[in-house]
Amino acid sequence: MLRLVRGARSPRVRTPPVRSPPVRSPPVRARSAPAGPRPLGLLYERHGEPAAVLQLKDLEVPKLGDRDVHVKMLAAPINPADINMIQGTYPLLSPLPAVGGNEGVGEVLEVGPGVTALRPGDWVIPADAGLGTWRTRGVFPEELLLKVPGDIPVLCAATLSVNPCTAFRVLADFERLAPGDSVIQNGANSGVGQAVIQIARASGIRTINVVRDRPDLPKLVERLMALGADHVVTEEMLRKPEMKDIFKSTPRPRLALNCVGGKSTTEMLRHLQPKGTMVTYGGMAKQPVMVPVSAFIFRDVRLRGFWMTQWRKEHARDQQSVAAMMDALCQLIRRGQLTAPACTQVPLQDYRTALEASMKPFVSSKQILLL
Amino acid sequence: MLRLVRGARSPRVRTPPVRSPPVRSPPVRARSAPAGPRPLGLLYERHGEPAAVLQLKDLEVPKLGDRDVHVKMLAAPINPADINMIQGTYPLLSPLPAVGGNEGVGEVLEVGPGVTALRPGDWVIPADAGLGTWRTRGVFPEELLLKVPGDIPVLCAATLSVNPCTAFRVLADFERLAPGDSVIQNGANSGVGQAVIQIARASGIRTINVVRDRPDLPKLVERLMALGADHVVTEEMLRKPEMKDIFKSTPRPRLALNCVGGKSTTEMLRHLQPKGTMVTYGGMAKQPVMVPVSAFIFRDVRLRGFWMTQWRKEHARDQQSVAAMMDALCQLIRRGQLTAPACTQVPLQDYRTALEASMKPFVSSKQILLL
Structure with missing residues (x-):
């Protein structure tokens, strides 16, 4: 169902000096919590070239709050905006330290008692930019996630939100x-x-x-x-x-x-x-x-x-418009009328290769980190 | 009340090749009708440089039809669009031969029996581009004219419609x-x-x-x-x-x-x-x-x-919007809150001097033909 196409590319823009407020992102701390096998994530503590500032680190999983959702990430693409955000040149920046990645799909592992719209096993994607999707697991407030049907191809779900x-x-x-x-x-x-x-x-x-x-x-x-x-x-x-x-x-x-x-x-x-x-x-x-x-x-x-990103911000409380769009897109995907772009799937450990490939001009295939 | 300002200028644009249909203009014929002292007008029979193609000629005044208005023109400016229209480079052209000029003010001399909104003595300005205002008198269909109050300065009325x-x-x-x-x-x-x-x-x-x-x-x-x-x-x-x-x-x-x-x-x-x-x-x-x-x-x-010009075309049947605008502008003029731009008044016979002055870069004053 996926086709390999040359020149698949996403918007890339020359950006003005950064003035916007930072995005809402879940707090990130590296190597501090002890409990259980710790998740891995691509963390940056300062802005710069991704190859120089990104590090694969153990991440803490914070305690599951009342309205939090524990998510096992499945796949996340590398988009040009992710790169610009790490470089610090995007008009939207996450507070540092931050986990890279704004798009992707994950599976819900557990939910806080106040969470009503999601259950373990559900698939979720970011409701907004700044989630930090390049990690194996994470705990996120429910409002930062959107449920997507689990019957669409994982690569479609991972590349749906942008x-x-x-x-x-x-x-x-x-x-x-x-x-x-x-x-x-x-x-x-x-x-x-x-x-x-x-x-x-x-x-x-x-x-x-x-x-x-x-x-x-x-x-x-x-x-x-x-x-x-x-x-x-x-x-x-x-x-x-x-x-x-x-x-x-x-x-x-x-x-x-x-x-x-x-x-x-x-x-x-x-x-x-x-x-x-x-x-x-x-x-x-x-x-x-x-x-x-x-x-x-x-x-x-x-x-x-x-x-x-601006549309999402302005429609954060307009669940109906968001749901109508997601439903329409997922229906097209199910009918085979909307396919994912050509993807190269790369294990998280090989992120340097994927980053390099994604930053080449005339990239022929979207790099997807498998998490 | 009028101030002399440097650099008074009107929109001038590089135009695409002409494709638009010609404007509605009253038919023009030179030296053909006999009755009475004939009006004079600046006529062009082909497109080209205004100095080369414009000629001051006797014009025929057609018989006054049922819904026609006989107008004695008082004053008419030379605008950049007038020049481009004569050159044939404007996206709107009058059928040839044509009298130059798209803006100006005149006084009604007589009206056809079917004319209800205008009376002798009223001041009128063109309702649209293409009237051919550089003439001493003319007979125009009522629908091509807009009444303006006679208590505003003549130069304000002559330069009101653009x-x-x-x-x-x-x-x-x-x-x-x-x-x-x-x-x-x-x-x-x-x-x-x-x-x-x-x-x-x-x-x-x-x-x-x-x-x-x-x-x-x-x-x-x-x-x-x-x-x-x-x-x-x-x-x-x-x-x-x-x-x-x-x-x-x-x-x-x-x-x-x-x-x-x-x-x-x-x-x-x-x-x-x-x-x-x-x-x-x-x-x-x-x-x-x-x-x-x-x-x-x-x-x-x-x-x-x-x-x-496009706005007028789209609002040709929306008398209310047109009247509201004209009323608002005339009120501002009466209160002294809207003045005419700096003008140089030139008798019709000296039109060559006025044309030359109007085509100089950095024109400091609008050329107004006195008719």
Whole structure:
């Protein structure tokens, strides 16, 4: 069910100096509690390059409080935001010392007497950024966890809370799209990009997918088409008159999704319908978004941004919206309409290899720590 | 009541190739009807440089139809959009031959029997772009005209329908501003900029005004402060830590108004509140708007555009909104809270001098043809 794709990548952005308050994270202490075989975790006590500051250490498991949940972690990916957080360059930082990792899936071992929504055996994922998922076990307040069904593949559950949720929201929250409408996106082979293709296809929305040219382009095109892409074009093709052919069969997009920035974005914007919206959720080219003033004035295009972490913060008390999204995504997964991105599974002990692989440019596969 | 200001300027934009349908314009024929002393008008029969293609000609006054209005024009400005329209580079063109000019004020001489809202002696301004205001008299369908009160200065009436209306709408339509809130704008000494300062001041909204550095900066600052500006800063100052001092007394702006583009815009955007909106209505620097992706993702800024011509098109049947805006602006004018920009009044015969002056960079005064 999982496909190996090249260039699977997640939003990476050049960040401003950090000003935000630190995230809510469970307190972490290393080597202090005695009871039982201690869990292991990838801890950092100062910000810096992950290879230099991360250490695999025994962790204390704090006493299970009334509303706490003891979780055995199963799998956790390495995302670009995790790296930036350890480097101290992300606009959201955990109080130090901290366990790395913001995404992943675990199984509930035991729950405090005040916990009502979770039971031993349940699968859980982080409700928010900053949980510290790169550990074998942990005790977390119930409110920091979301239950997910245990009948979806573990790799889908481990990679559910960032990319598929981002894809779901950017498709849902900015333009009212109906079956037959179209969406254009760059970075289409990224984690979010692949989820966009699949979610859109399942909703009858057509996708125009922009990718960088590369030697094995036909293979990539084939792979994205197999996922459900309607059109796959290179950045260079965006400028060519042949683009018109696409719009003979597909309406001009009302929504553009941008995780690249720079020239690619300007070119993509040209094909947006008047009054259409472009949503920026990443900036892999490390270049600003550039828009001719005429696009604003004479075509009334609207530019917005999206950050899943901010959405979660604003919807922390809106259980209904969160549940509706998770239900929709899990249903797609069960039906085989939404698959996990290509993954390389690495035992926790080999974390250095996984970190290195995840930080290479043009990473072809998401690194998943097995816990 | 009118002040002479340097650098009064209107939105000027680099335009895409023309694709829009031509505007609704009254038909124009030169030297054909005999009755009475014929009106004069600045006619162009092909697109090109205004000095080369504009000719002062006798015009025919068509027979007054049932719902037509015969108007004696009083005064009409030369705006950058008029020039671009004659050059054929504006996204909105009149069918040829055409009389130049899109803004101005006239006095009603006579009305057709089906006209109910206008009477001889009333003052009227164009309801839309494309009227052809650079003429001494004309017969226009009633629906192309808007009545304005005759007790406001003629230069205010002649320059009411573009800049003050743009200023009114950008302040009203994008963010819900309350007294005490603030707005930041660049090109603050432009026609729209000055109107923004005055309308905001009258509404209790504070303005942070960005201008280009120049030898007589203190004079300009004084002039804008006299209009009601709360803060005037140069583009260079936007980058300096001293900007913080402003935000000790004034809240960070929820709305930014951009008629420049390029670097100035990027710098201005930095000071916008999270979730704030920047509206682009001009691009005098002839450079694109550049936005770091982090501003979209982590600060959730929203970028929009505005074009008065499009607003009029979309509100052609919404008499209430149009009337509310005109009433509000005319009230401000009567109270002395909204003044016309600096004007140089030129007899129609000297139109070549006026055209030349209007096309110079850093124009200091709006050229107004007296008709």
